[in-house]
Amino acid sequence: MNFSIRPILAWFGAGALLLAILILGIPPYLRTPLWVDVSLYDIAAWNVLQGGVHYRDTLDTNPPGMMLLQLGIRSLLGWSSEAILAIDLLVITAILLLLSRLLKKSSLSSLAVFCFLITGAFFYIFESEYIHCQRDVWMLLPILVAINLYDGTTPRRRFLRAFLVGCAIGTAVCLKPHVLIPALGSYLWMRFGRRTEPTSDRGSLGRPPGFLGIFVGVVLVGSAMSCWLIASGSLAPMLDIFLNWNPEYYDWSSSEYHFRWVSFWFTLQPWSRLHAVAIPLAIFAIWNYRSREATATTYYRSLLAVLYLTWIAQAFLLQKSMAYIQAPGMILGIALVASYVGKALICVVFWVLISSHICGMKEDSSIGHYLNSWKQRSPATFYVFFPYHCSLDPERLELWSDCLKWDCPDVVRDKLPYFRDHLGVPSYVAQRDVVNFLKPLNLQEGQLVCWCDATFLIYRELNLKPAIRYLHVHTALMFQSKRDLIRADVLKCSPKYAVVDLSLPKWYFDIPDKEMADNNPEFPPSLPDFAKTAFPWDQKVVFRSGRYVVLEVTEPIDRIFWY
Numbered sequence: 001m002n003f004s005i006r007p008i009l010a011w012f013g014a015g016a017l018l019l020a021i022l023i024l025g026i027p028p029y030l031r032t033p034l035w036v037d038v039s040l041y042d043i044a045a046w047n048v049l050q051g052g053v054h055y056r057d058t059l060d061t062n063p064p065g066m067m068l069l070q071l072g073i074r075s076l077l078g079w080s081s082e083a084i085l086a087i088d089l090l091v092i093t094a095i096l097l098l099l100s101r102l103l104k105k106s107s108l109s110s111l112a113v114f115c116f117l118i119t120g121a122f123f124y125i126f127e128s129e130y131i132h133c134q135r136d137v138w139m140l141l142p143i144l145v146a147i148n149l150y151d152g153t154t155p156r157r158r159f160l161r162a163f164l165v166g167c168a169i170g171t172a173v174c175l176k177p178h179v180l181i182p183a184l185g186s187y188l189w190m191r192f193g194r195r196t197e198p199t200s201d202r203g204s205l206g207r208p209p210g211f212l213g214i215f216v217g218v219v220l221v222g223s224a225m226s227c228w229l230i231a232s233g234s235l236a237p238m239l240d241i242f243l244n245w246n247p248e249y250y251d252w253s254s255s256e257y258h259f260r261w262v263s264f265w266f267t268l269q270p271w272s273r274l275h276a277v278a279i280p281l282a283i284f285a286i287w288n289y290r291s292r293e294a295t296a297t298t299y300y301r302s303l304l305a306v307l308y309l310t311w312i313a314q315a316f317l318l319q320k321s322m323a324y325i326q327a328p329g330m331i332l333g334i335a336l337v338a339s340y341v342g343k344a345l346i347c348v349v350f351w352v353l354i355s356s357h358i359c360g361m362k363e364d365s366s367i368g369h370y371l372n373s374w375k376q377r378s379p380a381t382f383y384v385f386f387p388y389h390c391s392l393d394p395e396r397l398e399l400w401s402d403c404l405k406w407d408c409p410d411v412v413r414d415k416l417p418y419f420r421d422h423l424g425v426p427s428y429v430a431q432r433d434v435v436n437f438l439k440p441l442n443l444q445e446g447q448l449v450c451w452c453d454a455t456f457l458i459y460r461e462l463n464l465k466p467a468i469r470y471l472h473v474h475t476a477l478m479f480q481s482k483r484d485l486i487r488a489d490v491l492k493c494s495p496k497y498a499v500v501d502l503s504l505p506k507w508y509f510d511i512p513d514k515e516m517a518d519n520n521p522e523f524p525p526s527l528p529d530f531a532k533t534a535f536p537w538d539q540k541v542v543f544r545s546g547r548y549v550v551l552e553v554t555e556p557i558d559r560i561f562w563y
Contacts, residue, residue, distance in 0.1 A: 010111055014346070018118045025125035026089070027403035028396060029132075030082045032416045036424040036453045037324075038070075038084065038133040040471050045071035046079075046460050048232070055237035059469045059476060061246050064225065064234065065174030066135045079460070088133045091141055096120040098144040099304075099335045105151075106300035112342035119334055122349050123271055126391040127327070128418035129425065131268075134324035136315075139175040140331065142168040143183055147307070150190055159213045166217020173218070174225050178314045185310035189303060193290070248479050256321060263321035264312070268330050270352060270387035275312075278333035281340055282309050301339045308332040355385075356392040390418055421516060421547060423474070423503040426454040433545035434499060435461045446493040451536050452501035455548060467493045474504060477560070487560050490535065495553050498536035502547045505531055517546055534559040 034042075044058040044067045054064055070084065077083035099120070100113045108116075124131070131137060146168040149161045172179040229235040265272050282305035289302035312329040319325045338345045358371055375382045390396060395415070402412040410428035417425045435458060438448065449467045450456040456471045468489050470476040476486055502516055505527055515524035521544045523532065532538050535558065539551035 007111070010343075011114075014111065014114050014118060017346070017349070018114075018121065021118065021122050021125065024397075024400070025122075025391075027400060028416050029089070029125050030085050031403045031408050031413055032081070032085075032129045032132075033413055033425050033428060034081045034084070034133060035129050035324075036426075036472070039426065039454070039457055041067045041070045042074065042079065042084075043456055043459060043466065043471060045074055047465055049075070050465060052465055053232060053237065054234045055241055056234070057469055058466060058471055059241065059245075061241060061249055062135070062176065063174050064229065064238070065171070065176075066138070068225075068228070069138070069175075084133055088138075091138055092121075092124045095137075095141050095144060095331065098141075098148055099331070101148060102151075102300055102304060103335060103339055105296060106304075106339050107297040108339060108342060112338065112345075115343045115346045116335060116338035119338070119345050119349055120331060122352070122391070123330065123334060124327075126389070127268065127271075128323065128390075130322075130419065131324040131327040134327070135175045136319075136325050137328050137331075139172040139179045140311075140328040142172040142175075143179060143186070143307075146172075146183065147186055147190070147303070150187070162211070162213025163217045166214040166219075167221055168217075169214070170218040170221025174221065178318050181314040181318075182307055182310040186303065186307050189306040193302070193306070194299065245479060245482065248481060257316075259321040260316050260319075263323070264316060264326060267321070267323045267326050270355065270389060271330050271334070272326070273387075274330070274333050274337055274348070278308060278336050279312075281305070281336055285336070285339075301336070304332065304336045304339060308336050352387075352389050353391060355387050356389040358386045359388045360392055360394050421503055421506075421513070423453050423501055423507060426457055427501075427547050430545040430548035431455075431458060431461070434458060434543065434548050434550055437543045437545075437550060438462060438497065441497070443497065447496040449490065449493065449495040449498045449536065451498050452504045454503075455499045455501050458499055467495055483560065487557070490560060491557055495536075497542075498539060498551045498553060500536055500549050500551065502527075502549060505537075519544055519546065523549065 040058070040060075044054055044060060047057050048054055048067070048071060052058070054060065054067060060067065073084055073087055077087075096117050100117055103113050103116060104110070146165045149165045149168065169179075169183050172183065226235075229238060265275065285298070285301040285305035289298040292298075308329065311332055315325050315329050334345070371382075371386075399412050399415055402408060403416075410432055413428050414420075419425050421427070434455075438458070439462065443462065443464065445465050446467045448459070448462065448464055450458050450471075451473055453472050453474055456466065459466050468486075470486055470489070473486075477483060502511065502524065505511065506516060509526065509528055509531065511524050511526045515526055518524065521541050523537075523541060536551050536553065538555055538558075540554045541549055542552045543550040
C-alpha cells in the first residue's frame with residue numbers, strides 16, 4: 001500500500017494556519033467599533049421599536065431590508081457590537097462555504113478548497129471595519145443560496161426549490177436592488193448558457209412550474225415587505241425619499257466614475273490587485289466553456305466568472321466608490337482565481353503576512369534599517385512589493401489580550417479601528433463622557449441634536465428619539481436642493497444642545513492630532529473662524545471629550561452649511 005506523509009503535512013499546515021488566523025483575528029474583529037452605516041440602521045431599528053416610523057423619523061435612501069434584519073437581530077441578541085459582528089461572522093462563513101461548494105463541483109481538490117477558505121477568511125477578518133456588517137456583503141449570501149438551490153434542482157422538488165430561489169432573490173433585492181444584475185446574469189447563464197445536457201432536471205427552472213416558483217417566491221417576499229411598509233406607515237415617506245431625494249443622489253453619483261475606478265483598484269489593497277488576474281481569467285472561463293471544453297469544471301468556472309463580472313459591473317456602474325461595495329466582488333474574485341490556481345492561492349496569504357511584518361519593522365536591525373531607507377527613498381516602488389496591511393500591526397497585536405476580557409475597556413476599543421479618529425467610527429470613550437455630562441440635564445425629545453455621523457449613538461444611550469431625521473447630516477447636506485428643508489427641520493425641533501465630532505472639520509481642515517485629543521471645553525485653535533459661522537459650530541461650547549464637543553444653543557440658527 002502506497003503511503004505518503006506529504007498530504008498529511010499539507011493538511012496539518014493548512015489547518016494550523018486557519019486556526020492561527022482565527023485566533024489572531026477574531027477577538028479584535030469582535031471588539032472593533034461598528035462603522036457608521038451599521039450604527040445608522042441600529043438607530044433606525046431602535047426608533048421603530050420605540051414606536052417611530054422608518055423613513056419619516058430617519059432618512060434612508062435604501063429599501064428597508066437591512067433595517068428590518070438589524071431590528072430582528074437586535075431584538076433577539078441585544079445592542080452590543082459583538083452581537084451583530086458575530087452574525088456578520090456567520091454570514092461570511094456561509095458565503096465562503098457556499099462558494100467552496102461551487103469550487104468543489106469544479107473538480108478542485110479538497111485541500112485547494114480549504115486553501116480558498118483560509119484566504120477568504122484572512123481577507124475578511126483582517127479587512128477594515130468599513131466592510132463589516134454591510135448590505136453589499138450580506139446580499140451576496142442569498143444570491144449564493146439561490147445559485148446553489150437552482151443548480152441542485154431535482155424533478156421531485158423542482159417547484160419547492162424554485163420557490164426558495166425566488167425567496168432568496170427577493171431577500172437580496174430588499175437589501176439592495178442593484179443585486180438584480182448579478183442575479184439575472186447568473187440565472188440566464190445557468191438557464192441558457194449551459195452547453196451540456198443537464199443531469200436529472202437541472203436547468204429546468206426556466207420552464208413552468210420552475211419559473212412560476214421563482215416568481216411566486218419573489219412576489220411573496222416583496223408582498224411581505226410592502227405589507228410592513230403600509231402597516232407601519234413607512235410607505236408614504238419612503239416614496240417621498242425615493243422620488244424626491246434619490247434622483248439627486250444618483251445624479252451626484254454619475255459624476256464620480258474616476259473615483260470608482262480608483263476605488264476598484266486601490267481601496268482593498270493589496271487584495272485589489274487580484275482583479276488584474278481575475279478579470280482575464282473570467283473572460284477566458286466564459287470563452288473556454290462556450291467555444292471549447294464543455295465539462296463540469298469549465299461550467300462552474302464560467303458560472304463563477306459570470307457572477308463575478310456582473311457583480312463588479314453593477315458595483316462600478318451603479319454604486320459609489322466605497323470599500324464595502326468592492327468587498328463582495330473581491331471575495332468572488334478570490335474564488336475565481338482559486339478555481340484555476342488551487343492550493344497556490346495560499347501564497348497570497350503568506351505574501352500579505354510577510355508584507356505586514358516588513359512594514360511594521362523598526363530600524364533597530366540592519367534589515368529594518370535597509371527596508372525603511374528603501375521606503376523613504378522610493379515609497380511607490382517599496383509598496384509595490386510590500387503593500388501595507390494591518391494583520392501584523394504591532395500596535396493592534398498589543399491589544400489582543402485586552403480583547404479577550406469580558407468587559408473590554410473603551411480605551412482599547414477606540415484603538416482597534418483601522419480608521420482611527422475617523423468620522424465614520426465612534427469614539428466610545430468620548431461617547432461615554434458626553435452621555436455622563438448630558439444625563440443629569442434630563443433632556444426631552446427634540447432638545448438634543450447629534451449633528452455629526454458617529455455621534456447619533458448618543459440618542460439611544462439617552463433614550464431619546466432622533467431630533468431630526470438626518471442621522472448622516474453630512475451626507476444629507478450634500479443634497480443642495482434640500483438644505484432649506486434640513487434647516488427648517490432643525491428650527492422646528494428647537495434644540496437646546498448639540499453634539500459635534502471634530503473628525504468632521506478635520507476632514508476638511510488641517511487640525512493636528514494633539515489638538516484633537518484635548519479635553520479643554522473649546523474648539524481646537526486650528527479650526528478656522530469661518531467654520532464657526534454655521535450651526536451648530538457657532539454655538540457655545542460647554543463640554544468636550546476628545547473628538548466630541550457639546551454645544552449649548554444660545555444663538556439664533558441661521559446658516560447650517562460651511563463646507
